[in-house]
Amino acid sequence: MKPTAPLAVGAHSPLHNGSASRRTLLRGIAAAALAAPAAAVLAACGDDKPSNDPNAPVELSIFWWGGDARAKMTEDALALYTAKHPNVTFKKTWQANAGYYDKLATLTAGGNAPDIFQIDDGALSEYAERNQTLDLSKYADSNKLDKSKILPGLWQAGVVEGKAAGVPMGENTPGMIYDKGLLKTLGLPEPTTGMTWDALIAWAAQVTSKSGGKVFGTMDPSADYKALWVWLRQQGKQLYDGKKVGASAEDLTKWFDLWKGARDTKAAPPADVIHGANAGAVANQLVVTGKAATSFMWANQLPELQKATKSELGVVAYPGDPSGQWARAALYFSIYKGSKHADVAVDVLNFLVNDVEAGKVLGTDRGLNANTDVRTAVASTLKDAAATAAQFETDLASKFGQPPTVPPKGHVKVRSLLITYAENVQYGKATSAAAADAFLKEANAALAG
Incomplete structure (x- = not known):
């Protein structure tokens, strides 16, 4: 058939x-x-x-x-x-x-x-x-x-x-896909595996400035569960602790504030631009639409992203200690x-x-x-x-941390809720603290249900 x-x-x-x-x-x-x-x-x-x-x-x-x-x-x-x-x-x-x-x-x-x-x-x-x-x-x-x-x-x-x-x-493992062609044109260095989150945002502000505001330096991944998970692991925590969220309200407030700061300095784009990429569709990623110099994806999506743009792309680990990443099935x-x-x-x-x-x-x-x-x-x-994506993951393998357990029932809902509350902060509908509290309440209810 x-x-x-x-x-x-x-x-x-x-x-x-x-x-x-x-x-x-x-x-x-x-x-x-x-x-x-x-x-x-x-x-x-x-x-x-x-x-x-x-x-x-x-x-x-x-x-x-x-x-x-x-x-x-x-x-x-x-x-x-x-x-x-x-x-x-x-x-x-x-x-x-x-x-x-x-x-x-x-x-x-x-x-x-x-x-x-x-x-x-x-x-x-x-x-x-x-x-x-x-x-x-x-x-x-x-x-x-x-x-x-x-x-x-x-x-x-x-x-x-x-x-x-x-x-x-x-x-597979998460990969920050970046626009190598754009960086060559702007005369700026490429991002590197191991750079801190703050260093990424500072670098991204340079991209925005050097491009005259035509291209923002980085996608805002505050709604991306992969980015949050890696960031938490770098602090000795997990996205899940059994059948509840492993992050505290303080953790989530810091996460949302990190990216509010990036938007405020124009290192990351405004909410309307971010929203188009939050659902994860390859065609809408800012690194291929020309709206930002990075996108936060899975490394094996590099070939599909490359097909969607004429500019040469590269891939590095998500910012921070690469031991926060893991070999995902x-x-x-x-x-x-x-x-x-x-x-x-x-x-x-x-x-x-x-x-x-x-x-x-x-x-x-x-x-x-x-x-x-x-x-x-x-x-x-x-x-x-x-070949680039495969070599990236092969080279990173020795730095991987222990993989987490399989996500619990309710993971789907949690991912959706993260997008909802991250966007509430992005659009200015809620403070980081209020969004963190509301997300935790609903996410833990979904995991317990």
Whole structure:
């Protein structure tokens, strides 16, 4: 089956805004959890019971989000699997990030969940804790799913309440993308890994001044949960402390004040400009729209950002001590617990993460390959921005801090709330202290719910 065309191009997490999306997600997961036992009984009584014949025809449904390039890579990798296992074919569906989890929740609630689906750490706990993902632990223990070459931290990032809920398909870390071409034109130095947050803002003020106010020095990332998380880790804290926010009201006030100061000195742009990029869409990032010299993204998004601008881009770590960064399991593939072909689906994931040929086809679109041997083989095939992003993360790896645990249920809502209250400060609707208090109250309620 040919995949449907995407609604819009996007490679980042689809959980970027709106409480409506989370309500749809929760309703879908809850409904599926209630329906699962009945569905299992019906499946056992029907004609679609899994065959014991290893060569019997199997069609697996698979669903992911991303742009055209990711779709082509994924389809080609699945075609490789079918070439080696002619009895296994795929019903492929993909779309852009917007609305992905709404669609997945609808499919799950309707008893039509895909056998395999892409998921990120924003939703992994939501699905795993409601028992909608197959526990892959027993497959790993029996070596049907070989994790021996998967970095232990990445594998552990997919474990929720002791159960392996997903296979990590790549490693990623935050990256501050900057406009190298602009800096050359202005005769200014490039930002560096390890520069302090205050140094970044002072440097950004120079960019704004030297450009005559045509380009602001830096995006204001006060609404970016990644930037807040890194900043907190540099102070010995985490975004989450169990099922509550790990930051204090004082911490959050300092964070919001830091960026208010940057806006006041015109190192960062005004609220209307910042707002356009806060949702995370690549096309709206200020480093490609020419409105600012930096954007705060994931490092593996450098190639996609580079395609959106004619100016040469570069990447460094977020400001501050680089040990605040970590090796994040960029994206996972999970298997629906009710899949009638779970064993075959596991074998497909084993192939996608461990086969060198498949790894070369998939490239680094979902981050650096989780399998270290495959990563080494793929590295030699990378070019231009993809090679730059991969080398950046490789060089930074020795400085990474310990990765945090998988975000708790409610992470999606917390991300949305951070945007809301950061924008309240950006637009002057609330003081930093008032926004910090209100954010903490709502965020902790969401995590406890």
